[in-house]
Amino acid sequence: MLRRPSPRSALRALALGLIVAAAVAGTLRAAQRPPVASFAAPPDTTSTSAQPHFVTRFVSSTQGVQTHSASLVELRDGRVRAFWFEGSREGAGDVVIRTAVFDPVTSRWGNAQVAVTRKQTQHGLLRSVRKLGNPVPARQADGTLWLFYVTVSVGGWAGSSITAVRSTDEGANWSAPRRLITSPFLNVSTLVRGAPVLLADHTLVLPVYHEFLGKFGELLRIGVDGTVIDKQRLSDGRDGLQPILLVQSPADALALMRWGGEAQPPRVIVTRTRDGGRTWSTPAKTALANPNSAVTGVVLPDGRMVVALNDVGGDRDQLSLIVSSNGGRDWRVAAVLEDQLWFRDTPRGSARYVERSRRLAADTDPERAGDGSAHAESARRQMCVLRSPCAFEFSYPFLLETSTGDIHVVYTWNRSFVKDVQFNSAWLDERLKGADVAVHP
Amino acid sequence: MLPYIHNVVGLVGVAVAVATATAAMVDRFTRRRAVFGWVAALALAVMLGSWGGLPAAAYVRGVTGDLSVTTLVLVAHALGRGLFGWPQLTRRSLRALQAFLVAAALLLYPFALGLGMQDPYRLGYANPGFVGAVLALALASWLVRLDLVAVTLALAILAWAFGAFESDNLWDYLIDPVVALYAAGALIWAVGLTWQGRRRAREGGLRLDATDQGSSRADPRFRQL
Numbered sequence: 001m002l003r004r005p006s007p008r009s010a011l012r013a014l015a016l017g018l019i020v021a022a023a024v025a026g027t028l029r030a031a032q033r034p035p036v037a038s039f040a041a042p043p044d045t046t047s048t049s050a051q052p053h054f055v056t057r058f059v060s061s062t063q064g065v066q067t068h069s070a071s072l073v074e075l076r077d078g079r080v081r082a083f084w085f086e087g088s089r090e091g092a093g094d095v096v097i098r099t100a101v102f103d104p105v106t107s108r109w110g111n112a113q114v115a116v117t118r119k120q121t122q123h124g125l126l127r128s129v130r131k132l133g134n135p136v137p138a139r140q141a142d143g144t145l146w147l148f149y150v151t152v153s154v155g156g157w158a159g160s161s162i163t164a165v166r167s168t169d170e171g172a173n174w175s176a177p178r179r180l181i182t183s184p185f186l187n188v189s190t191l192v193r194g195a196p197v198l199l200a201d202h203t204l205v206l207p208v209y210h211e212f213l214g215k216f217g218e219l220l221r222i223g224v225d226g227t228v229i230d231k232q233r234l235s236d237g238r239d240g241l242q243p244i245l246l247v248q249s250p251a252d253a254l255a256l257m258r259w260g261g262e263a264q265p266p267r268v269i270v271t272r273t274r275d276g277g278r279t280w281s282t283p284a285k286t287a288l289a290n291p292n293s294a295v296t297g298v299v300l301p302d303g304r305m306v307v308a309l310n311d312v313g314g315d316r317d318q319l320s321l322i323v324s325s326n327g328g329r330d331w332r333v334a335a336v337l338e339d340q341l342w343f344r345d346t347p348r349g350s351a352r353y354v355e356r357s358r359r360l361a362a363d364t365d366p367e368r369a370g371d372g373s374a375h376a377e378s379a380r381r382q383m384c385v386l387r388s389p390c391a392f393e394f395s396y397p398f399l400l401e402t403s404t405g406d407i408h409v410v411y412t413w414n415r416s417f418v419k420d421v422q423f424n425s426a427w428l429d430e431r432l433k434g435a436d437v438a439v440h441p
Numbered sequence: 442m443l444p445y446i447h448n449v450v451g452l453v454g455v456a457v458a459v460a461t462a463t464a465a466m467v468d469r470f471t472r473r474r475a476v477f478g479w480v481a482a483l484a485l486a487v488m489l490g491s492w493g494g495l496p497a498a499a500y501v502r503g504v505t506g507d508l509s510v511t512t513l514v515l516v517a518h519a520l521g522r523g524l525f526g527w528p529q530l531t532r533r534s535l536r537a538l539q540a541f542l543v544a545a546a547l548l549l550y551p552f553a554l555g556l557g558m559q560d561p562y563r564l565g566y567a568n569p570g571f572v573g574a575v576l577a578l579a580l581a582s583w584l585v586r587l588d589l590v591a592v593t594l595a596l597a598i599l600a601w602a603f604g605a606f607e608s609d610n611l612w613d614y615l616i617d618p619v620v621a622l623y624a625a626g627a628l629i630w631a632v633g634l635t636w637q638g639r640r641r642a643r644e645g646g647l648r649l650d651a652t653d654q655g656s657s658r659a660d661p662r663f664r665q666l
Contacts, residue, residue, distance in 0.1 A: 011588065012583070015583055015588050015591050015592045015595070018591075018592055018596060018599070019576070019583060019591060019594075019595045021599060022579065022594070022595040022598035022599045022602070023576050025598065025599055025602035025603065026572045026575075026598040026599075026602050027569075027572070028602065029567060029572075029601065029602040030567045030568070030569040030572045033567035033568075033569075119494070120442070122495060122499070123442075123444070123494070124442060124444050124445075124448075125444065126444050126449065126495075126496070126499050126502065127448075127495075127499045127502040127503040128502075128503035154504050176443060176444055176445060178445060178607070179607055181607055181609065181613055183553055183554075183562065184549055184550065184562050184565075184610070184612050184613060184617075185550050185618055186505065186506055187506045210554075210555060212554065213554050213555055214554060215555075216555055227609045228609045228610070229567070229609070230563065230566050231560070231562070231563050231566065232563070233558050233559075233560055236556075236557055237555075
């Protein structure tokens with residue numbers, strides 16, 4: 001006669017069965033993890049114009065709002081789509097992520113549309129979301145467009161996490177949001193700002209940063225379906241923010257980081273890889289000045305690196321384009337795109353500020369800004385009323401080289417608008433030919 | 442635009458956990474199974490009800506994120522005990538699970554928050570060695586009859602393998618800050634009671650074994666999760 005197993009033995013058998021099932025399922029899942037991959041070879045671009053070309057425009061047009069953190073991606077038909085966030089103030093509940101498209105045929109930016117709202121995000125994520133920020137687009141290897149952006153449920157930006165949405169129609173419509181889990185402690189705090197790069201196996205590397213307790217850069221490896229495959233630390237301590245990747249070859253790249261530390265002098269941080277991102281050198285200060293402000297860059301097909309940054313101490317009132325022809329060891333200033341250093345040494349009155357802002361706006365884009373009065377008033381509200389004393393700000397640049405060789409740099413113009421500067425390598429060459437080009441810094 | 446299913450799973454997990462915790466707190470005063478059930482049901486309805494366009498649990502989830510499988514196993518047991526009178530967990534198994542959680546928290550959180558260049562959280566992204574180590578720990582726990590630990594680890598790996606929650610990282614299925622805090626508090630409390638029991642024994646001239654059984658048995662809280 002068979003003896004019935006006791007409940008205790010049955011439970012033990014069930015536990016063993018679960019372990020066996022977990023071994024099978026866990027092994028299968030681990031086996032799906034793609035092996036380490038090098039950077040994809042940089043895409044070929046062909047300059048369609050040998051004539052120097054330099055144009056400035058405003059991308060955004062909403063008056064009286066705070067506008068910040070623009071980014072770019074090239075669409076499949078050669079147009080360029082920009083993203084930024086705007087609202088009554090940074091971090092407010094009414095902040096939305098907007099998008100607009102630049103048509104190279106008409107040389108105009110179209111009207112801005114709303115890409116993502118806070119309410120959409122919190123309903124899709126089924127969790128409260130208090131604020132949005134820092135949209136960064138990415139072209140996945142399968143051709144879909146992804147938009148990564150920062151969301152905060154509790155606290156300030158240090159409590160951020162990254163949310164992603166996907167578009168199969170070049171940004172006209174977006175999927176339900178997906179939150180990337182990148183930290184075990186309440187998923188704080190991972191933020192995004194730098195442009196992603198593709199790896200040879202078609203996965204994506206997204207440069208991100210952490211700013212709760214420590215300030216350091218990291219790389220997230222993301223699959224075509226948006227899953228996080230791996231993460232890697234670029235720095236530690238309390239100094240490095242907002243890394244960008246400058247990929248020279250499948251094996252060689254450097255990462256530049258915004259200086260977020262206390263020790264003087266404030267300088268851009270650099271770390272390098274020679275083995276396709278498997279290992280990175282110890283982060284070190286460069287000679288590039290940085291007033292705790294974002295940097296951006298691209299590598300041209302001829303190997304030159306072009307970087308846009310606020311290369312001054314103190315404020316973000318000067319924005320320069322710098323170029324390196326030797327892999328980031330030495331830099332030369334190609335152009336100073338914005339320079340309002342003079343304002344630091346004057347009584348920072350709003351009348352003087354408004355008059356200069358008006359002229360700057362009119363010079364930038366007379367078609368959109370007219371005589372610049374409305375733009376100057378928007379700038380005054382952001383830079384004289386909501387803060388004191390008045391100050392100019394040209395910050396958060398984002399560079400993109402299109403497949404036709406045009407280079408766009410978009411950036412925050414006095415926290416009020418997004419400005420686009422478009423040029424080509426012929427213009428850059430001409431700038432660098434000048435005998436008076438200063439060695440940086 | 443429907444939410445991903447893992448967001449629904451995570452939301453329900455948070456709602457059930459809060460409802461169970463609420464019912465368990467009320468149960469301390471009433472000790473009646475029916476009351477436990479009604480309070481749990483009411484709290485669950487409140488958590489899943491809409492407040493300002495979102496379920497109340499969505500606000501909790503905004504802070505905590507998804508709860509780990511470990512938390513949900515403990516919640517499921519508390520729910521079964523409150524509703525159906527399931528037997529309590531053995532103290533040995535519970536202590537082992539708490540010790541595992543505290544060790545994992547100490548290993549994970551300081552480095553994940555930026556202490557140094559190495560981040561153990563990285564291992565959770567399908568590192569075969571880490572998956573193997575967790576499986577080995579589950580099997581070892583089963584062999585030494587720490588069934589709670591074994592089942593919890595196995596369920597965590599299964600849930601991760603099938604992508605039940607929004608995280609792609611195995612660590613998030615094993616541990617979360619809420620359960621780590623609970624484990625640390627429970628262990629500290631247990632150590633305190635043991636120390637107090639020994640002191641009383643010394644003062645009273647009694648002789649006790651070097652376990653916490655003498656002191657914790659007298660405390661009804663140790664019979665509950």
